[in-house]
Amino acid sequence: MKVIRNVQLDLARFRLRVLVASLMVLVCFGLVVTRLFYLQVVRHDDLRAQAENNRTAIVPMVPNRGLILDRNGIVLATNYSAYTLEITPSKVPNLAQTMDDLAQILEVTPRDRRRFKKLREEGKNFESIPLRSRLTDQEVARFAAQRYRFPGVDIKARLFRSYPYGELASHVIGYIGRINTAEKETLDESDDAANYRGTEYIGKLGVEQSFETQLHGITGVDAMETSAGGRATRRLSSQPSTPGDTVKLAIDIKLQKLIEDMFGERRGALVALDPKTGEVLAFVSKPTFDPNLFVEGIDQESWQGLNESIDKPLLNRALRGTYPPGSTYKPFMALAALTTGKRSASMQMNDPGFFMFGGHRFGSPENERGGIMDMHRAIVESSNAYFYSLANELGVDTMHDFMKPLGFGQLTGIDIHGEVRGVLPSTDWKRNYYKRPEQQRWYAGETISLGIGQGYNSFTMLQLAQATAIVANNGIKHPPQLVLATQDASTRANVPVAPAPAENLGFKREHVDTIRRAMVGVTQEGTSRRVFAGAPYLSGGKTGTAQAVSLGKNEKYNAARMEERQRDHALYIAFAPADDPKIALAVIVENAGFGSTSAAPIARRAFDYWLLGQYPNDADLALVRKGQASAPVGQPLLAADVPWSRGSEAAVPVAAQTAASPLAASIPIQ
Numbered sequence: 287m288k289v290i291r292n293v294q295l296d297l298a299r300f301r302l303r304v305l306v307a308s309l310m311v312l313v314c315f316g317l318v319v320t321r322l323f324y325l326q327v328v329r330h331d332d333l334r335a336q337a338e339n340n341r342t343a344i345v346p347m348v349p350n351r352g353l354i355l356d357r358n359g360i361v362l363a364t365n366y367s368a369y370t371l372e373i374t375p376s377k378v379p380n381l382a383q384t385m386d387d388l389a390q391i392l393e394v395t396p397r398d399r400r401r402f403k404k405l406r407e408e409g410k411n412f413e414s415i416p417l418r419s420r421l422t423d424q425e426v427a428r429f430a431a432q433r434y435r436f437p438g439v440d441i442k443a444r445l446f447r448s449y450p451y452g453e454l455a456s457h458v459i460g461y462i463g464r465i466n467t468a469e470k471e472t473l474d475e476s477d478d479a480a481n482y483r484g485t486e487y488i489g490k491l492g493v494e495q496s497f498e499t500q501l502h503g504i505t506g507v508d509a510m511e512t513s514a515g516g517r518a519t520r521r522l523s524s525q526p527s528t529p530g531d532t533v534k535l536a537i538d539i540k541l542q543k544l545i546e547d548m549f550g551e552r553r554g555a556l557v558a559l560d561p562k563t564g565e566v567l568a569f570v571s572k573p574t575f576d577p578n579l580f581v582e583g584i585d586q587e588s589w590q591g592l593n594e595s596i597d598k599p600l601l602n603r604a605l606r607g608t609y610p611p612g613s614t615y616k617p618f619m620a621l622a623a624l625t626t627g628k629r630s631a632s633m634q635m636n637d638p639g640f641f642m643f644g645g646h647r648f649g650s651p652e653n654e655r656g657g658i659m660d661m662h663r664a665i666v667e668s669s670n671a672y673f674y675s676l677a678n679e680l681g682v683d684t685m686h687d688f689m690k691p692l693g694f695g696q697l698t699g700i701d702i703h704g705e706v707r708g709v710l711p712s713t714d715w716k717r718n719y720y721k722r723p724e725q726q727r728w729y730a731g732e733t734i735s736l737g738i739g740q741g742y743n744s745f746t747m748l749q750l751a752q753a754t755a756i757v758a759n760n761g762i763k764h765p766p767q768l769v770l771a772t773q774d775a776s777t778r779a780n781v782p783v784a785p786a787p788a789e790n791l792g793f794k795r796e797h798v799d800t801i802r803r804a805m806v807g808v809t810q811e812g813t814s815r816r817v818f819a820g821a822p823y824l825s826g827g828k829t830g831t832a833q834a835v836s837l838g839k840n841e842k843y844n845a846a847r848m849e850e851r852q853r854d855h856a857l858y859i860a861f862a863p864a865d866d867p868k869i870a871l872a873v874i875v876e877n878a879g880f881g882s883t884s885a886a887p888i889a890r891r892a893f894d895y896w897l898l899g900q901y902p903n904d905a906d907l908a909l910v911r912k913g914q915a916s917a918p919v920g921q922p923l924l925a926a927d928v929p930w931s932r933g934s935e936a937a938v939p940v941a942a943q944t945a946a947s948p949l950a951a952s953i954p955i956q
Contacts, residue, residue, distance in 0.1 A: 350503065355534045362459050364447075420446075541558070541896060561869075564755070623676055637659045676737050678737075695710025711743065747872045802864065856885040
């Protein structure tokens with residue numbers, strides 16, 4: 287009986303074990319089925335994509351950068367292809383030894399090494415960094431034969447930016463450079479991050495920077511099938527890149543070249559505008575620099591030479607250089623007097639050659655003749671005393687409120703980055719600018735020198751040119767415009783860049799006419815009459831001389847006893863023709879003295895070129911460069927016959943020029 291009970295108990299245990307085992311098998315089977323369902327149904331698309339990614343590689347296709355042209359279709363920035371020798375530092379065990387070994391089969395100069403070092407410091411260790419560029423076919427073949435010796439070193443075909451005319455208009459055109467770490471982080475966080483995959487160079491200055499989006503184009507992709515070792519075996523699909531748009535400037539590069547030539551080795555700036563449209567005809571900053579230095583990554587020595595030069599060649603003086611306007615401010619002061627009703631054009635006052643205020647004598651460095659002055663004569667003969675007293679009558683805040691709409695001390699809205707405001711003083715400005723209470727107070731004596739464009743006044747040549755253009759255009763204000771149009775790379779359709787709306791400042795026509803007549807008088811009987819003698823057109827202008835450094839209370843200005851960079855600046859503003867202005871400009875020649883001898887001659891020849899198609903002969907050009915010119919000497923040349931580029935086309939490979947020419951010719955002048 288006991289035996290039977292044990293057998294039944296064992297049988298029950300066996301059945302229980304079988305049941306438990308069966309349940310465990312079912313659970314495990316259920317888990318397998320669930321996992322299979324999850325993998326094959328729920329995650330089907332995701333896993334299929336991963337498998338596809340393991341089999342394929344997406345390679346970005348960087349687009350060709352768009353061209354930059356002047357208003358007449360002359361190519362100012364273009365591209366050409368060339369081979370580069372590049373090193374990925376993270377894949378090279380001994381970088382110094384590798385470069386030494388490479389130098390045994392290819393030329394590697396000390397400049398190449400310095401540039402490589404600078405690029406490596408700016409980038410990341412896993413990036414491919416160019417050591418040599420523009421390799422010849424023979425050099426490529428020599429490296430290819432020994433490539434097995436150099437892991438992490440590759441030959442790549444790249445598209446290079448080229449600026450055919452070197453230093454000409456470099457501040458306007460700008461340059462491209464390798465993307466640094468900060469720029470890469472900014473791009474990665476932007477909405478355009480995907481479009482910059484594979485891109486290593488972006489615009490850094492001027493139009494290249496400000497119109498980066500249009501010039502860059504749209505990045506394409508190649509889907510490549512890869513082997514287990516990651517080697518590309520075949521192309522699965524391709525979406526071609528779209529080249530960047532061509533950008534056409536309002537600049538006339540031949541006028542720009544003439545003006546830069548006239549400056550010679552002197553420092554300064556000139557901005558020329560079409561007063562009826564705001565188009566920027568010339569945008570000169572001297573000295574200039576060669577943007578081609580930056581294309582492949584500038585070496586440390588060249589960078590220090592530019593960055594530490596006392597002449598500051600990297601400073602865009604037309605956009606960012608601020609100067610006191612000197613006597614070129616007087617026509618605007620006179621317009622303020624008429625508009626506010628403080629003075630009429632016929633009101634007369636005696637000019638003894640100085641103005642006394644608060645026991646202080648405000649003199650006249652121009653050694654004016656003095657005498658009885660009305661508004662016309664005060665502008666023509668540049669009477670300081672007249673405008674000293676006018677400033678005292680107007681007061682600083684009234685002057686500020688009138689000059690602000692003219693653009694003084696304001697951003698003009700020009701379509702490139704980097705513009706500065708300068709200083710248009712007011713009581714509020716001083717209160718906000720200075721920290722100590724005793725410095726924040728405005729003193730009545732500070733107002734006097736503002737009337738002749740000195741004191742706290744500090745403006746750019748762009749602002750001064752815009753204000754001149756407003757007067758020339760009867761009070762209608764156009765924001766300066768550098769870019770006229772773009773051309774779509776795919777459709778070849780021209781897309782005009784719509785100008786910003788014009789603004790009527792509401793000046794009375796008779797008041798503007800009074801100022802314009804007086805400025806014409808400057809060229810006919812005043813301080814620039816010798817420069818414009820014999821001109822077949824009438825122009826209006828105003829000379830100016832602005833202090834570069836302040837003088838002591840009893841100290842008199844003597845250029846011969848001062849260091850060159852402490853001497854006065856020479857300025858000139860002008861428009862022409864007087865009855866229907868087609869060009870207005872402002873020019874400054876730093877530390878060059880009187881505007882009539884150094885600045886006005888540049889304006890005269892710019893007008894002759896623009897209005898008459900004339901170009902100064904070599905003898906006349908040499909006098910202008912030395913600041914010794916007045917009216918043109920000798921027979922002027924026809925601008926169309928002058929080889930204005932003077933061989934500078936050699937800066938770009940012929941292939942790049944010929945490739946660009948048909949595109950340039952297809953864009954008409956708007």
